[in-house]
Amino acid sequence: MNTVEEAVELTSRTCVDLAAELRRHDVPVGPEQTTALWTALHRLDGLRLRDLYWAGRVVLVGDRRHFAAFDAAFRRSVLGETDDGDTVEVPHPVAVPMVDREEQAASTPGPQPADPLEDEADEARLTPSDVRVLKHKSFAAMTAVDQRRAAALIRRLEVDLPRRRSRRRVPAARGRHLDTRGVLRAALRTDGEPIRLARRRHPWRDRPITLVVDVSGSMAPYALAVLRFAHALRRAGHDVEVFTIGIELTRITEELARPAVDAALTRISAAVHDWDGGTRLGSSMGTLVERFGGHRAVRGAVVVICSDGLDRDEPELLGDAVREVHRAAHRVLWLNPLKGDPRFEPIQRGMAAALPFVDLLLAGHDLAALEELCAALAVARRPLRTTTTSGRTA
Amino acid sequence: MPSSFRSPAEIAEGLEGIGYLADDALAMAVHLALGLDRPLLLEGANGVGKTEVASALAQLLGRDLVRLQCYEGLDATQALYDWHYARQLLDVRGGSSSSADVFTRDYLLPRPLLTALEAGDRAVLLIDEIDRADDEFEAFLLELLSDFAVTIPEIGRVAAPSPPLVVLTSNRTRDLHTALRRRCLYHWVAHPGAEREYRILRARAPHVAPELARQVADSVARIRAVVLGSPPGVGETIDWASALAMVGSATLSPQDAAATLSALIKDVDDQQRVAERMADLVPSAP
Structure with missing residues (x-):
C-alpha cells in the first residue's frame, strides 16, 4: 500500500x-x-x-x-x-455530497428537447372562456391537457420584483451626485469652462427572488406549477434561485437553466431525490439557513416559500428557520395551496410556527393565485412601502 | 524575482517564523502561486484567517501589502485608477495645457490595483471579499488576473513589470464565476483543528499559560461542532483566551467560560445555545 x-x-x-x-x-x-x-x-x-x-x-x-x-x-x-x-x-x-449530485445530473442529457412551438399552439387554441375556467381551476384538479395550457399562461405572467438602489453610480440626466468625469469631458469642449454639469445617480436594481418549493407527496401538482413559474421568471431575465425542500434541501437553480421548460423539469426530477417523498420541512429549511443564510439567495432577496406546512419535524425547527430567513431576507412570502379553500385556518403546526415571520401568506393553488403573487410583488416594488408592514393576510 | 523558497515546507516554516501557522495544503498553494504566477483564491468561513494569509505573506516575502477591500458598487475608478479632475480642469482653464496633455500619467490617481501592477513583484495584492463586489467588477478583474495588465484608454496598456502575488478571498455570499475560478489556484481555508489552534494560541497570545491555551483550543473545537449561526473564528479564540487570562483563570472552568463567553460568541442566540450545553463543552477541572 x-x-x-x-x-x-x-x-x-x-x-x-x-x-x-x-x-x-x-x-x-x-x-x-x-x-x-x-x-x-x-x-x-x-x-x-x-x-x-x-x-x-x-x-x-x-x-x-x-x-x-x-x-x-x-x-x-x-x-x-x-x-x-x-x-x-x-x-x-x-x-x-448533495451538491455534487446536482453536477452529475447537470451533465445527464434530458430525453428529447420539447418543441418550443407546442406551447404556443396550445395557447392559440385557448378561448377567453377557457382561460377564465382554467384560471380558477386548482392545479391539483388539472388534467394533462389543462396543465399544458396552464403552462402557457404561466409563461405569460409578468412580474415586477421589488427593487433597491445599487451602490454603483452611473451617469444619468439627473441625479444627486456630480459626474466629475463627465463635467471634465464636457468642459474640454468649451475651453475648460464647465457649463453643463453632468450628474450621476444610483440606478435601480431588482432584488433576487428565491423560490423554496416543497416537493413532498401532498404538494406535487402545485410544486410543478411553481417550478414552471420559476422557469418563466428566469426566461424573463430575473435573478432567480430555486431550492426544493422535502426530506432534504436541493439547489436546482442550475437545472432550471434550460430554454425549454420540459427539459428543465426533466433535469430537476433527476436532481431532486426526495420528489413525492416525506416532509421534513424544518430540517430542510434549517439547511437553507445554515448553508445559504449569508448568500445573496437569502440575504436581501425576496424569498417565496411554497408549501402546505404539513411537517413531520418538530414545528419549532421550521419556526426557527423561517425566523432566520425573515431576518436576512427582504421579504418572506408563503404560498400555501390549502389557503385556496375558504375554510382554511393556518393551524398546521409547522405553518402556525412559521406564520409570525411571514410577511404575506397567499394561496398559490391556481393561476389566479399566482397572479395574486405577481401583484403582491409589484406592490412591494414601490419604494414607499406603506402596506407591507401590516400586509399579512391570514 | 523568483521566490527564494524551494519547497512548500520552507514556506510553512517561514510563515511559522512570523506567527502564521499554515497547513500542508496552504503551504503548497502559496508555493505554487509564487512559482506559477497565478492568483490564489482563498475561500472559507468568516474568521478563519484568510486575510491574515496575505499580510503574513507580504511580511514573509518583504513585499508591500496592497489591499483592495471589495464592496457593492465598487468600480474601476475606486479599484484601478481615476483622473485628478480638479487639477485637469484648472490646468485646462489656466491655459497652461491643452485638452490632450491633461490625460497623462501626471494626472492619474492610482488606486490599489494599479499601484500593485506598477509595483509588480514588490507587492502582494490582496483583493479582499471579492464576493461582495458585483458580477461586473468580477468580469473586469479577468484581464488583470490573467495578463497582469490593464488598458487605460487614454494612455494605453499598463503591464506589470513582473507579476505581483495576488490573493483573493471570498466568504461565498455569492457564487463566483467559473471564469474567475479557472484563472486562480484554489484553497479552502477550514477552521483549524484543536492541535493547530493550540499552536496558534501559543504563537499569537504568548501571555496565556500553555495549560489554559490547550483547554481553550479543545473547548473551541467542541463549540464549533455545535450548530451555531456564526461559529467563532481564530481571532475570537485568541480574544477569549486573552479574556480568560485577564480575569485570572489558570484553568478553564464552566463558570469562567460563561462569564467571558461574550469574547468568543457574538450572537445572543448562539450564546444561549452554548450556555445550555456548557457542561459538555467545557468540562470542569477534575
Missing part, C-alpha cells in the same frame, strides 16, 4: 490521466490547468505522493464541492485503485 511520503515518479501521463479522471467525475478541468500542474510539479524537488495530492487539488479543483470527486479521481488514477479494490465502490467511488 502506498504511503503519503512515498516518492513518486512523474510523467506527463500522471497529470493528463488525473485530469481525465476528474473530468469523468464531472469536475471541469481545462487544458491550461493540466499544463499548469505539469509545470508546478517540476518545481518540486523529491516529489512525494502528498505533494502530488495537494498540488493537484490546488491547481485542478476550483471549488470545495469537488474535493470529494478529486479524492476519488486521485485514488483511481494515481494510486491505481480499481473498482475491484476494497476501498473503492462501483461505479462512483465516493459518497458524493
Whole structure:
C-alpha cells in the first residue's frame, strides 16, 4: 500500500490521466490547468505522493464541492485503485455530497428537447372562456391537457420584483451626485469652462427572488406549477434561485437553466431525490439557513416559500428557520395551496410556527393565485412601502 | 524575482517564523502561486484567517501589502485608477495645457490595483471579499488576473513589470464565476483543528499559560461542532483566551467560560445555545 511520503515518479501521463479522471467525475478541468500542474510539479524537488495530492487539488479543483470527486479521481488514477479494490465502490467511488449530485445530473442529457412551438399552439387554441375556467381551476384538479395550457399562461405572467438602489453610480440626466468625469469631458469642449454639469445617480436594481418549493407527496401538482413559474421568471431575465425542500434541501437553480421548460423539469426530477417523498420541512429549511443564510439567495432577496406546512419535524425547527430567513431576507412570502379553500385556518403546526415571520401568506393553488403573487410583488416594488408592514393576510 | 523558497515546507516554516501557522495544503498553494504566477483564491468561513494569509505573506516575502477591500458598487475608478479632475480642469482653464496633455500619467490617481501592477513583484495584492463586489467588477478583474495588465484608454496598456502575488478571498455570499475560478489556484481555508489552534494560541497570545491555551483550543473545537449561526473564528479564540487570562483563570472552568463567553460568541442566540450545553463543552477541572 502506498504511503503519503512515498516518492513518486512523474510523467506527463500522471497529470493528463488525473485530469481525465476528474473530468469523468464531472469536475471541469481545462487544458491550461493540466499544463499548469505539469509545470508546478517540476518545481518540486523529491516529489512525494502528498505533494502530488495537494498540488493537484490546488491547481485542478476550483471549488470545495469537488474535493470529494478529486479524492476519488486521485485514488483511481494515481494510486491505481480499481473498482475491484476494497476501498473503492462501483461505479462512483465516493459518497458524493448533495451538491455534487446536482453536477452529475447537470451533465445527464434530458430525453428529447420539447418543441418550443407546442406551447404556443396550445395557447392559440385557448378561448377567453377557457382561460377564465382554467384560471380558477386548482392545479391539483388539472388534467394533462389543462396543465399544458396552464403552462402557457404561466409563461405569460409578468412580474415586477421589488427593487433597491445599487451602490454603483452611473451617469444619468439627473441625479444627486456630480459626474466629475463627465463635467471634465464636457468642459474640454468649451475651453475648460464647465457649463453643463453632468450628474450621476444610483440606478435601480431588482432584488433576487428565491423560490423554496416543497416537493413532498401532498404538494406535487402545485410544486410543478411553481417550478414552471420559476422557469418563466428566469426566461424573463430575473435573478432567480430555486431550492426544493422535502426530506432534504436541493439547489436546482442550475437545472432550471434550460430554454425549454420540459427539459428543465426533466433535469430537476433527476436532481431532486426526495420528489413525492416525506416532509421534513424544518430540517430542510434549517439547511437553507445554515448553508445559504449569508448568500445573496437569502440575504436581501425576496424569498417565496411554497408549501402546505404539513411537517413531520418538530414545528419549532421550521419556526426557527423561517425566523432566520425573515431576518436576512427582504421579504418572506408563503404560498400555501390549502389557503385556496375558504375554510382554511393556518393551524398546521409547522405553518402556525412559521406564520409570525411571514410577511404575506397567499394561496398559490391556481393561476389566479399566482397572479395574486405577481401583484403582491409589484406592490412591494414601490419604494414607499406603506402596506407591507401590516400586509399579512391570514 | 523568483521566490527564494524551494519547497512548500520552507514556506510553512517561514510563515511559522512570523506567527502564521499554515497547513500542508496552504503551504503548497502559496508555493505554487509564487512559482506559477497565478492568483490564489482563498475561500472559507468568516474568521478563519484568510486575510491574515496575505499580510503574513507580504511580511514573509518583504513585499508591500496592497489591499483592495471589495464592496457593492465598487468600480474601476475606486479599484484601478481615476483622473485628478480638479487639477485637469484648472490646468485646462489656466491655459497652461491643452485638452490632450491633461490625460497623462501626471494626472492619474492610482488606486490599489494599479499601484500593485506598477509595483509588480514588490507587492502582494490582496483583493479582499471579492464576493461582495458585483458580477461586473468580477468580469473586469479577468484581464488583470490573467495578463497582469490593464488598458487605460487614454494612455494605453499598463503591464506589470513582473507579476505581483495576488490573493483573493471570498466568504461565498455569492457564487463566483467559473471564469474567475479557472484563472486562480484554489484553497479552502477550514477552521483549524484543536492541535493547530493550540499552536496558534501559543504563537499569537504568548501571555496565556500553555495549560489554559490547550483547554481553550479543545473547548473551541467542541463549540464549533455545535450548530451555531456564526461559529467563532481564530481571532475570537485568541480574544477569549486573552479574556480568560485577564480575569485570572489558570484553568478553564464552566463558570469562567460563561462569564467571558461574550469574547468568543457574538450572537445572543448562539450564546444561549452554548450556555445550555456548557457542561459538555467545557468540562470542569477534575
